[in-house]
Amino acid sequence: MATKNVWIAGLVPPVMLAVLLLTAASPRVKANDAANAEVKIDNFSFGPQSVTVPVGATVTWTNRDDIPHTVVSTEGVFKSKVRDTDEKFSYTFAKAGTYPYYCTIHPKMTGQIVVQ
Amino acid sequence: MANNKQDLIDQNLQDLNNDGVDRRGFLKCMAWAGTGLVWTMSGGIPVSRAFAKGYGKDAAKSGDFTFVQISDSHIGFNKPANPDVTATLQTAINKINAMQHKPDFIIHTGDLSQLSKPSEFDTLDQVLKGASPKQIYFVPGEHDMLSDNGDEYLQRYGKGTKGTGWYSFDQKGVHFVGLVNVANLKAGGMGSLGQDQLEWLENDLKGRSASTPVVLFAHIPLWTIYPDWGWGTDDSEQALSYVKRFGSVTVLNGHIHQIMQKVEGKVSFHTAMSTAFPQPAPGSAPSAGPMKVPAEQLQQVLGITDVNYVVSGRSLAVVDSPLGASSPLASGKETEW
Ligand SMILES: [Cu+2]
Numbered sequence: 001m002a003t004k005n006v007w008i009a010g011l012v013p014p015v016m017l018a019v020l021l022l023t024a025a026s027p028r029v030k031a032n033d034a035a036n037a038e039v040k041i042d043n044f045s046f047g048p049q050s051v052t053v054p055v056g057a058t059v060t061w062t063n064r065d066d067i068p069h070t071v072v073s074t075e076g077v078f079k080s081k082v083r084d085t086d087e088k089f090s091y092t093f094a095k096a097g098t099y100p101y102y103c104t105i106h107p108k109m110t111g112q113i114v115v116q
Numbered sequence: 117m118a119n120n121k122q123d124l125i126d127q128n129l130q131d132l133n134n135d136g137v138d139r140r141g142f143l144k145c146m147a148w149a150g151t152g153l154v155w156t157m158s159g160g161i162p163v164s165r166a167f168a169k170g171y172g173k174d175a176a177k178s179g180d181f182t183f184v185q186i187s188d189s190h191i192g193f194n195k196p197a198n199p200d201v202t203a204t205l206q207t208a209i210n211k212i213n214a215m216q217h218k219p220d221f222i223i224h225t226g227d228l229s230q231l232s233k234p235s236e237f238d239t240l241d242q243v244l245k246g247a248s249p250k251q252i253y254f255v256p257g258e259h260d261m262l263s264d265n266g267d268e269y270l271q272r273y274g275k276g277t278k279g280t281g282w283y284s285f286d287q288k289g290v291h292f293v294g295l296v297n298v299a300n301l302k303a304g305g306m307g308s309l310g311q312d313q314l315e316w317l318e319n320d321l322k323g324r325s326a327s328t329p330v331v332l333f334a335h336i337p338l339w340t341i342y343p344d345w346g347w348g349t350d351d352s353e354q355a356l357s358y359v360k361r362f363g364s365v366t367v368l369n370g371h372i373h374q375i376m377q378k379v380e381g382k383v384s385f386h387t388a389m390s391t392a393f394p395q396p397a398p399g400s401a402p403s404a405g406p407m408k409v410p411a412e413q414l415q416q417v418l419g420i421t422d423v424n425y426v427v428s429g430r431s432l433a434v435v436d437s438p439l440g441a442s443s444p445l446a447s448g449k450e451t452e453w
Contacts, residue, residue, distance in 0.1 A: 043403035
């Protein structure tokens with residue numbers, strides 16, 4: 001029993017490492033600066049309302065209204081502090097998925113980031 | 117975007133006209149009559165009353181009283197059209213201090229601050245300290261709940277309140293309820309009271325006589341004014357169902373920085389002007405952001421609301437007065453709604 005455990009423990013790390021390298025390699029290459037995205041907050045709306053980015057991309061929100069807003073993931077993934085005029089918030093998406101978000105001050109303001 | 121401005125106004129007028137009173141004519145008439153819009157609820161039928169004739173002169177029987185609603189002071193805001201919101205709040209307080217009939221208290225219907233900063237609340241306190249009514253009741257606006265789930269607000273203004281800051285009190289036989297509809301807002305929604313607060317409200321009103329006049333106040337309107345801009349409260353219908361049996365219900369709100377009123381049965385709804393900056397009429401601008409007006413017009417679009425309670429008939433009269441001395445209402449100009 002003891003021997004078997006040791007054998008498994010010894011085998012797994014190289015396998016895991018290989019898997020990690022495989023999954024990490026392709027997105028990392030694509031997620032250069034050009035893949036990053038900007039979302040502008042104008043007139044109480046997020047524009048564009050839906051943005052698609054590759055895994056590893058950074059999305060930056062800029063509030064261009066005279067009124068403060070927040071950028072908060074509906075599922076609790078990210079949460080900005082209050083962003084007043086011209087203040088920014090960035091989040092780097094490490095995992096694929098669809099991330100709906102909204103402004104907690106003006107909940108009619110909603111958007112989503114699709115990470116592929 | 118379904119509603120354009122005209123549709124909305126017509127809809128409001130229809131609501132107003134449910135009782136058979138030609139309110140369009142009524143509002144015009146009142147605009148002619150005095151310094152503000154006045155209406156008195158008496159058995160559910162609005163009776164016009166000229167502010168110019170004055171509550172202070174002919175009323176003030178024992179038991180009658182006055183309170184003032186101020187709203188949306190947004191201390192900390194410093195952009196066009198108002199780089200000095202502290203000064204305009206001060207003007208509002210001066211106006212209150214100069215009132216002929218001293219108000220018993222002030223109600224502030226939220227957005228005290230712009231960013232919930234301690235320094236902004238400090239400035240507000242400093243100005244309010246100079247108000248002659250020493251009792252001031254608050255409810256938070258969404259701008260007051262921006263730090264640590266509203267802790268800063270609750271520590272300063274929420275002592276003895278429940279949940280996120282709701283409470284009730286009685287004044288000379290009138291029951292007042294301060295509600296919070298700006299906390300824990302859901303994505304895609306409007307204002308929200310939440311289940312805990314609704315249950316509390318139901319219990320708070322239970323057992324009270326139907327003849328007790330009730331005043332509900334909250335930041336975001338408790339009636340749906342313009343859903344596209346979130347100008348309403350998702351679960352307000354539930355709250356209003358608890359007050360249906362009462363003979364006189366007045367609902368006072370802020371948030372939209374302009375006067376809107378509606379009468380529905382025995383319930384009259386009213387929103388107040390801001391003391392800081394105006395906002396556009398529903399659907400008349402790309403968004404609800406601050407409306408920029410020429411400096412000389414600013415004081416005509418900011419103001420306070422004066423509410424008189426008259427014991428005989430258990431009625432409440434709501435009077436809006438702009439901060440500026442030469443208001444378009446006082447000058448006899450017609451105001452279209
Ligand atoms: Cu917002």
